Amino acid sequence: MVAGDREGGHRETIDEFGAVNSSASGHKQIWRQISTMSALPPKVDIRRGLLDGRIVPDLNSRVGWESAKIIGRCCGEAERFQKSIAELALVPKRWVSAATKEWQITAVQELSKDMRKMETRPGMSMAYQDHWFGEPWNVPETVVMVHGNSESSHAWTCWVPHFARHYRVVRPDLPGFGATPEPAGYGWSANELATDIGLLLDVLKIETCHLIGAKYGGSACIRLAIDQPHRLSSLCLFGSPVRGSGSGNADLIRTKGVRQWAADTMRSRLGSAASEAQLKWWTDELMGKTGARAAYGASSSRIDMELQDELPGITAPTLIVTTQESGLQSVAAVERYARMIPKSTVIVLPGDSYHIAAVEPDLCAQHALQFIQQVSATHARADE
Numbered sequence: 001m002v003a004g005d006r007e008g009g010h011r012e013t014i015d016e017f018g019a020v021n022s023s024a025s026g027h028k029q030i031w032r033q034i035s036t037m038s039a040l041p042p043k044v045d046i047r048r049g050l051l052d053g054r055i056v057p058d059l060n061s062r063v064g065w066e067s068a069k070i071i072g073r074c075c076g077e078a079e080r081f082q083k084s085i086a087e088l089a090l091v092p093k094r095w096v097s098a099a100t101k102e103w104q105i106t107a108v109q110e111l112s113k114d115m116r117k118m119e120t121r122p123g124m125s126m127a128y129q130d131h132w133f134g135e136p137w138n139v140p141e142t143v144v145m146v147h148g149n150s151e152s153s154h155a156w157t158c159w160v161p162h163f164a165r166h167y168r169v170v171r172p173d174l175p176g177f178g179a180t181p182e183p184a185g186y187g188w189s190a191n192e193l194a195t196d197i198g199l200l201l202d203v204l205k206i207e208t209c210h211l212i213g214a215k216y217g218g219s220a221c222i223r224l225a226i227d228q229p230h231r232l233s234s235l236c237l238f239g240s241p242v243r244g245s246g247s248g249n250a251d252l253i254r255t256k257g258v259r260q261w262a263a264d265t266m267r268s269r270l271g272s273a274a275s276e277a278q279l280k281w282w283t284d285e286l287m288g289k290t291g292a293r294a295a296y297g298a299s300s301s302r303i304d305m306e307l308q309d310e311l312p313g314i315t316a317p318t319l320i321v322t323t324q325e326s327g328l329q330s331v332a333a334v335e336r337y338a339r340m341i342p343k344s345t346v347i348v349l350p351g352d353s354y355h356i357a358a359v360e361p362d363l364c365a366q367h368a369l370q371f372i373q374q375v376s377a378t379h380a381r382a383d384e
Contacts (some may be wrong), residue, residue, distance in 0.1 A: 004379055011017060011124050013346070014135050014186060041371070042301060045249070058113055061254075074372070098282060112313065115127050115131050116130060117179070117180075119203070120196060120199040120202070121196075123183060123184070125180070126174075126175070126196065126200050127153075127178060127179035128170055128171060128173065128200065129169075129170070130169070130170050131168070131169045132164060132168040133164040140167050140168045141168070141209070141210065142169075142170055142208075142210070143163055143167040143168065143372065144209045144211050144222050145169065145213075146212065146214070146218070147171075147173075147174065147177070147214060147217045148213075148216045148217045148218070148355070149216075149217075149295060149299060150177065150258065150290040150294070150298070151217075151287060151290075152179070153171035153172060153178055154318045155214070155286065158361035158362065159361055159365045162238075162251065162369055163174070165332025170209075172197065172200055173192070174220075176294030176298075177294055182349050187297060188254065188297035188301045190216075190219045190220045191223055194221070197220060197224055198224055198228055208230070208231055208233050209231065210232070210372045211225065211232050211234070211235050212235075212238070213235075213236070213237055214237075214240065214355065215238075215239050215241075215354075216241070216302060218238060218239070219305060222237070222240065222314070223307065223313070224312045226307070229313065229315040229343075232315075233316065233376070234316050234319070234371065234375040235317070235318040236318070236368045238321045238355075238364060239353075239355055241302070241328060242305075242311065242337050243307065244302055244305045245302065245303075246303065249265070249299040250303065250306075252264065253292065253299055257292065258290050258295045259283065262282070262288045263279070263283045263297070266287075267279065269353065269354060269355050271323070271351050271352045273352075273353065273359055273360075274353070274359050275350060278358075278359075312341070314342070315343075316340075316343070317350075318341050319344075319367070319371040320347070321348075321349065321356060322346070322348055322356070323351040323354065324349070326352070329333055331348055347367055349364075
């Protein structure tokens with residue numbers, strides 16, 4: 001609900017009372033709206049949209065209900081609004097654009113036969129996949145794989161055969177992605193995601209694990225490694241940023257919708273080596289199926305993310321994998337932040353993808369497996 005740009009790069013947003021709000025963090029302002037009601041494209045009047053049914057509050061949320069009543073009063077239409085509240089809860093067929101429809105949909109995919117779901121906190125259940133293909137009488141160490149923005153546990157499918165013979169492999173769907181619903185008022189910050197990963201480990205009774213993260217999922221893993229260092233035996237990061245990288249993705253999601261954003265950016269994400277079939281699958285079957293609020297929320301939370309100064313707090317041996325021509329961050333930038341992590345190793349692979357874990361899953365999985373096995377062997381010798 002951006003009203004325009006002021007001089008100096010400040011962005012105007014319309015708050016829940018219909019007032020113009022100018023702020024350098026416009027996406028944060030917008031996201032606070034979206035957590036309580038459905039969003040509209042730029043230049044749509046929020047009062048009129050509410051009354052004619054183009055904006056539909058999330059009445060399952062207490063915050064959404066209260067916001068709906070406030071807006072009704074501000075519109076001077078309280079009585080009419082209260083009478084029609086049940087009708088407004090229904091999704092109208094008249095929408096401004098195809099992109100707008102996405103904001104009304106909470107995209108939760110059905111659980112596949114291989115997936116499980118556990119309640120991690122009141123009102124929050126996380127879906128996950130759990131595989132161990134070793135001897136059933138052995139108790140393996142656990143590897144947890146964390147996907148990036150607008151993905152799911154299926155992003156790691158090609159990795160499982162490499163690991164599951166040696167380790168128990170747990171792959172969660174992060175909140176709002178895959179088969180895990182989005183909690184009311186969720187913000188998708190690295191801190192929130194790290195907390196929920198930790199809670200899943202708690203309910204699965206996983207005291208320590210080897211943690212692998214890709215893209216923004218890796219950022220959440222970094223946050224967990226800083227906050228709960230005792231839980232990590234090792235950390236592997238694939239194309240994971242430690243600082244914010246602008247509002248480009250959030251802008252595209254807001255204006256074009258999730259699927260078109262995914263389609264427009266997929267080649268730069270997967271690089272020139274990715275096949276057309278892979279581009280199509282990642283666009284149509286994975287990222288394009290994500291709900292707009294989750295995709296936009298994660299992209300917005302990344303804008304002002306700052307983890308770099310806390311990297312010295314990571315105590316786990318850490319593997320960092322990037323590419324020579326990554327569009328996300330330069331090799332020099334990766335090596336610079338790697339030096340801040342006490343026990344880190346950097347591998348630079350050829351290519352121009354910034355999601356190398358997806359484009360070269362076999363190669364990346366082998367690097368990660370070798371690194372984790374070395375860590376496991378070191379720990380075993382220390383325990384003798």
